[in-house]
Each structure stands twice: as structure tokens, then as C-alpha cells.
Amino acid sequence: MRATDGGGGIGATRARRSAARLWASTRPRRWRAVRAGAAIAIPLVTGAVLGHVAEGVQAALGSFVALYASDAPYRRRARRLAEAALLLAAVTALGTVVAGSVLATCVAGGVVGASVTLGALALRVGPPREYFVLLVFLIATALPVDPGAWASRGTGQEIVLVGVIALLWVALWLSTPAFMTGGSIQPLLVATAPVALVGVGMTIVIITGGIDVSVGAAIMVCSVLTAKLLVDAEVSLGMAVLVAVLAGGLLGLVNGVLIAYGRVHAIIITFGTANLFLFLGLQIFGSGTVNGIPGTLGFFGRGPDGRTLGIPHAFLITLLITAAAWWYLRHTAGGRHFFAVGGDAQAARLAGVRVQRRVLLAYVLTGLLVGLASCFVIAQGTSTLDQSVGSGKELAVIAAVVIGGTSIMGGRGSVLGTLLGALLVQSVASGVTQLGWSSQLSDLFVGIFIIVAVGADLLRARARRSR
Amino acid sequence: MTATAAPVRQRPDILKVLLTQRIPLLAVLIVAVVITFFVNDAGGYLTAPYDFDYMSAALINAVPLAMLGLAELLVILSGRGGIDLSVGAIVSLAGMVFGFAYGEWGWPLWVAILATAGFGALCGAVNGFLVSYIGFPALIATLATFYAFKSIAIVINSQQPISTPPIQDLFSLSKSVELPLFGQYIPDVPLGIFTFLLPTVVAVWLLLARTAYGRRLYAIGTNDVAARWSGLPVRDTRFKAYVYAGLISGLVAVVTVAQFASARPDAGVSGSGMALPAITIAVLGGVAITGGIGRVAGVVLATLLIVWLNAGILLAFVGNEGAQYQLLALGTVLVFAALLNGLTNRRYGGTS
Helix, strand or coil, rough: HHHHHHCCCHHHHHHHHHHHHHHHHHHHHHHHHHHHHHHHHHHHHHHHCCCHHHHHHHHHCCCCCCHHCCCCCCHHHHHHHHHHHHHHHHHHHHHHHCCHHHHHHHHHHHHHHCCCCCCCEEEEEHHHHHHHHHHHHHHHHHHCHHHHHHHHHCCCCCHHHHHHHHHHCCCCHHHHHHHHHHHHHHHHHHHCCCHHHHHHHHHHHHHCCCCCCCCCHHHHHHHHHHHHHCCCCCCCCHHHHHHHHHHHHHHHHHHHHHHHHHCCCCCHHHHHHHHHHHHHHHHCCCCCCCCCHHHHHHHCCHCCCCCEEEECCCCHHHHHHHHHHHHHHHHCCHHHHHHHHHHHHHHHHHHCCCCCHHHHHHHHHHHHHHHHHHHHHHCCCCCEECCCCCHHHHHHHHHHHHHHHCCCCCCCCCCCHHHHHHHHHHHHHHHHCCCCCCCCCHHHHHHHHHHHHHHHHHHHHHHHHHC | CCHHHHHHHCCHHHHHEEECCCCHHHHHHHHHHHHHHHHHHHCCCCCCCCCHHHHHHHHHHHHHHHHHHHHHHHHCCCCCCCCCCCHHHHHHHHHHHHHHHHHCCCCCCCHHHHHHHHHHCCEEEEEEHHHHHHHHCCHHHHHHHHHHHHHHHHHHHHCCCCCCCCHHHHHHHHEEEEECCCCCHCCCCEEHHHHHHHHHHHHHHHHHHHHHHHHHHHHHHHHHHHHHHEEEEEEEEHHHHHHHHHHHHHHHHHHHHHCCCCCCCCCCCCCCCHHHHHHHHHHCCCCCCCCCCCHHHHHHHHHHHHHHHHHHHHHHHHCCCCHHHHHHHHHHHHHHHHHHHHHHHHHHHHHH
């Protein structure tokens, strides 16, 4: 700008210099722009060559999102997403009004995107912002987007999971209109509750750097104990919950003491105690099943007793406990200590955290929640409880935690993500059944979700390191 | 100070060896278990005789357990939290592949076995790729593939097992045979021991103890960073550990199909699955979950201990009580072995 009033040779040199400086200042971002270009261009061109333009666009969106959209700092993501949504609406409107065709929208979006990108580069706005314009242009052209492409954004953050779940629900709603009725959503929420509830405890355990593979067996012990009491002693609702929670807490205490004071890796101890708990549960079962369980726990069940204003109690309680745990982990010293232990136990100890007590507490909390979850499990079942109760639940819970973005290495995680992860898994399971596919197929999707969620997290971590 | 310490350090040699080294401890425990049940048998407390014939017949259960334990050994040795939760699901899926190849398409037996093993290796390669080249934590990657393989195995044949006549005839693979030459003097031994278990044990032992690859595996398991700086192909080595684990799982699939005389889609994942017992066996056999420590002999001895203990427990109780006490025994042995390790490591300093 100074070049215009300066005049002569010096001014021109200055202009060249300042242009060179501007060019140099974009150097860190140029390389990423090239990569973004390649990530988008390769699938687009491949799609166009193969005659599947729409799929190419979607694949480009997927690869682009996996590479870039997720490397915004955590606290700014909500704002970025809102910006993206606004731009999405704007570009879609522009495309429809101006062109009325997909091709013209592509061109218009491309022009807008390119000019905004150049402008953002020149004005040195924060790095990922210019890419959002491109992203928005892609989304506008690729609507309706395949949920699979969106799932690649599942980088372990709550907002993305909300988006994925919303998209999944909308897709299910469009394919089977009966999905968006109370009769279909309520059982879904009820079924989510036990996994999400145990997941809260498991999240805390994994944040401390441990793991608990005995929760499935612990659920079995608590539910058979409670069911027996309900049948034989006809205890009341409160008494049943109290017994289940105490029993769960006791089992958690066993795990916690062995892990915190035995100083053995958690996975080994909990493999061992899983066998012991299974033995205990089978002993209480005696032989065969527990029959004729009364409807005392109907408060947590699927029936009309289990709802207030259409919201299932089991899910409401899970929601409240998750919120409490979220607040505790985020805003109290005790909660932060769990993260400190998981991040670096030695450093935490030197900083005055009582590491062993924290670890013990994590497993006891998990046990208490397992107890409550067992009541939900009994309430959801029929009047008969068989020996397979709780079997395989430990892996389902760990899957929900991992999809929710908690790092298995410890030190990082969110209970809110776990709740959403559990909801996502359950939505997929219910969606697969509603679409009339084999119900076993939902496990395949669970596996894919885990890979995508953690893979995006890994890519993000790599981008963070290389910066 | 040193003068008094020296004799103290020498005295509890046997005790120290037993407490700090897993293999002598397992050997002593096996002898103790066998003697206990022989005594009980002599006293008439068991529901059926516990003798060498019975012990030999019980070895049929050792075949899948020990082979998967060796698969876990390779993976856990590779370090960085190495573990494979998907072996059971690979057994299911590879078993279905074997069922199709041998039972439906009528491939020759050896081609079908090779194809199954190759398919298992392919499944293992998926794990290895995710863990080693992409950098997934092993627990997560194999949890995901566990779900995926399990689901595919069940969906692939619409939840139906394959038990055509050729598959049913395979049951002869798991019967007991009399050994040639000196066979009449010792009990009949299940055929699977010779056709599958012993070759696998020897191959894994050779791989770990007699090849450069084995040395590299121990090196990367002990210290990943040091191994990389000394120029070892860390990723490649870790990747192969998962491939070998998948290969062994593929072979176990053949054993399992023969044992059930049917390719069942849930063979490796029903109940608590095959992966958790296999990991338990590996840990009991002295494999350090942190990687770099573990021996083939430990895994084999741990398998023998559990198999003969389980076989004895089955006779000591009436009905399905025995199966429950097997869980108790397995859990107790595992927890105590782990605690003992932690305790002795602190008392005597870190040894294997």
C-alpha cells in the first residue's frame, strides 16, 4: 500500500519486499493448503473419472474433514461449528438462488471459497478458518451427506457426536417414519442407560490410566443378588437399590485395593477378579435362572411406570449422574486429581495428590454405578434372569468410552462423550434392527465407529505435534 | 554391613528362585496340583479316577488354549501396551472360512488349512497395520476388530453353522491315538497335540529364541525408543507379531472346527470368549503386560497347570459346580501370581 504514494524505485522495492514478507508469513499455511488441495482433489478427480461425482465429493469431504476440520483448539470448536453452520446455510442459499443446479453451486461455492481463502491468507486469520469455507462449500454440494463421512469427524468431542447422532436419527426417521415416535425412542434411551452409567465410572477409571474388564461380571453378581432378594425377601424398591449399590461398591473396593496397593497393572487384576466375580455370581444363581421377579423395579423399566412426562427415569437418572460427574471432574480439585494421576502418576504424587486413594476411589465409584446399572438391567428384562446377564457388557462399555473420546492412555476424557458414545452405539443397534438387517451387523458398525473416532483423534494428535 | 549382607543374600536361594522366577514356580505348582489330585483319588474323594489316562485325555483342551496363549505371548512381547482382544473373533471368522473352503467348496484339506491360516494372518495384519503403522493403542484397535470380525462371522452365513459331511469327518482329528514304538507303555495322546500344538510351540520357540526376529521383538518390547535409535525396524517387527498371532488363530480355528465337528459362527466369542482365557494364560505364564519379558516355556507350563487343575476340579464336584470352581481357581491363581510378582519385584529388585 505504501508503494502507491512513495513512487519511483524505492517504493517498488518496498512493495516487492512487503509482498515477499506477506508471502513468507503464509509459509506454514501454504503447505497445509497444498495438502488440503490434494486431499480434496484426489477423491474428486477419481470420482469424476469413474463417473461417480457425488461419491467423489463425499469422499473428498471425508478426507478433508479427517485432515483439517478437527485440528481447531478444543475450546474454539463450538464457535467454529456455528460459523460453519451459518456459512453452510449462506452458500446453500446462494447456490440455489443463483444457479438452481448442483454444478453451478459447485462453481459459485468454489469462487466464493477461493476468494475467501485468499483473503483469509492475506489477512492472516487463524489457520483453520479459511478451510471452513471450503468445507462449507463441499457440504453444500454434497448434501445429503452420507453419515459415514460425518463419522470421520468423530474426533472424540461431544458436539461432533451430537451431530452424528442427529444425522443418524434423521436418516432413520426418513427411512422408517416410525422411528421418531415415543414408542421407539423411549426404549432406545432406556437401553442406553446401563451402559452409559457404567461408562461414567469406566471413564474415570480410564482417565486415571487404568481399565476395568470385570464390570460385566460385577453386573451379573449385583443383578442376581438383587433379583434373589426381590423374589425371596420381597424387599422394597429403595432397599433393592441400596443392596445393589452396596454390593457393587464392595466389588469395586476389591478391585481398587488390589490395583492401588498391589501395584499390579489394572488389566491383569480385573481379568482375575472377573473370574472370581463370575464364580460368585454363578454360586448365587445356584443352578438355572431366577424366576418370577416382581415388578418392584418398574420405576426404572420400559413400562409406563418408568416414565415421567415421556422421559424414562433410567435415562434421566443417568443424565443427572453424568452431569454431576462432569461437574465434579471439571470443576473440583478432587476431580482434576484424576486427570493428574492419569497424566503422570509420579508428577501427581510429587504435587501432593494421594495417587493410591484416587485410584481406589475410581474403582469404588465404578462399582457403585455398576450396582445402580444392575437395577436398570433387572427392570428392563423380563421376570426371568438367566446366567448370561452382563456377559460382554465390559467391552460394550469400553467401546462407548472410547467412542466418546476418552484416551485409553489416561489423562484425557469426558463423561459427556461417554454418554453420547453409548447413545450412538445403541442408536446404531436399534437402527440396524429397524432397517430389517441382521442385528449382529451392528457390531460391525461399532467396530468401524471405534476405528474412525480414535483414528481421527490420532490424526489430530499428530497434527498437534508437527505444528 | 556388606559382611553381614553377603551370607543372607546367598541363603534363600531356592526360595528366591521360586518367588522371582515364574517357570520353576509353575513347575512346582503343577507337581503340587497333580499330587493333590492323586492323593484325593486314592482317598476316593473324586467322582472318577484321576490318572495318567485322564490327564492325557484332558490335554485336548490345552491345544487351543496354549496356541492362543502363544499368540498373545508374541503380541504382548511387542510392547507399547500390546494385546490382542480379537483372537477369539478371528477364530470364529477363520473357522467359517475353513467351513466354506473345506465343507462347501470341497477344497483339499491341506489347501483349506493353508487358506484358513492365511486368512487368519490377514486378519492379524489388519490389527498390525492399525497398531503399528497408524499408531492405535492395541487395546482399542483389537477391540474394534473384535467387534467387526465377530459380526462378519455371524452374518456371513446368516448365523448358521456349517456341518457338512466332510466337516463332520474331521472329528477324527481330535481323537486320541496310541503313539508308535513305545505307545503301549504310556496313555493315548490326543492327535491335535502332535498335528497342531507341538509344531506351533516349536515354531514359536525357534522364532523367539533362535532368530534375529525374536531378538528384535524382545528389543522393541523392552524399549521402543532405544530400539528405534539403534536402527531396528520397529514398525515392521511389531506388525509381524500381530500377523503371526493371526496366523496361529487361523490354525486354532481349524482345531476348533474339528473339535466341534462343525464350523460355528460364535466358536471363539461365545461366553467369555477365547481371548480373555488366552491373555490370562499368557500373564500367568510370566509374560509382562508391559512387553519384552516372557517365554514359551512359561506359557506352556501355565496351560498345563490350568488344564490339569480344571480337569481335577471337574472330578471333585458333582454337576456344573465344577465349572464354577474352575473360574474361582483361575481367578485366584491369576490374582495371586500377579500380586506375588509385584511383591517379589519390590523385595528382590526387578527380575524376570
